[in-house]
Amino acid sequence: MSSGKFVSDDIVLKLVSKKITSSDCKNGFILDGFPRNLSQATSLDSLLNNLNLSIEYVFLIDVPADLIIKRCVGRITCNTCGKIENEYFSDFREGDKCGEGIFVKRADDNEETVSNRLKVYAEQTEPIIDFYKEKGVLHRIIGGEDGPQRLTDEIITIIKN
Numbered sequence: 750m751s752s753g754k755f756v757s758d759d760i761v762l763k764l765v766s767k768k769i770t771s772s773d774c775k776n777g778f779i780l781d782g783f784p785r786n787l788s789q790a791t792s793l794d795s796l797l798n799n800l801n802l803s804i805e806y807v808f809l810i811d812v813p814a815d816l817i818i819k820r821c822v823g824r825i826t827c828n829t830c831g832k833i834e835n836e837y838f839s840d841f842r843e844g845d846k847c848g849e850g851i852f853v854k855r856a857d858d859n860e861e862t863v864s865n866r867l868k869v870y871a872e873q874t875e876p877i878i879d880f881y882k883e884k885g886v887l888h889r890i891i892g893g894e895d896g897p898q899r900l901t902d903e904i905i906t907i908i909k910n
């Protein structure tokens with residue numbers, strides 16, 4: 750994971766299967782960052798079919814690549830309370846104090862690793878957009894710099910309709 754690669758499909762699918770059949774998922778569940786490729790999407794489909802379940806909504810949160818890079822490369826986390834700031838969008842810098850802790854950078858939040866993740870996304874994840882579009886469950890949401898609240902509102906509106 751620290752080199753920007755992902756855990757194998759087999760392992761991920763077993764983990765997902767175990768989780769979504771557990772009692773705390775009986776009213777539904779949200780998958781975030783899964784499936785990441787067409788093979789995972791089709792495996793998930795047959796898994797859900799066997800369980801008499803189906804995906805009701807797929808939200809594609811579309812953010813420009815340069816903004817994604819800034820969000821990842823600038824991300825700093827307090828090593829004590831877990832607070833997250835961004836060097837591009839706040840006055841906090843790596844090494845600054847946060848209460849008892851200091852802000853540190855994750856080893857995999859460098860430009861090379863993030864660019865590699867975006868390349869993997871384009872090659873492997875983008876094809877599943879059409880897969881879900883054909884099923885009629887895909888909703889594209891334009892993400893940007895206006896924060897998470899608008900996205901939340903938009904998603905809630907879609908689900909309520």
Ligand SMILES: [Zn+2]
Nearest residue numbers: 827830847850
């Ligand atoms: Zn802190």
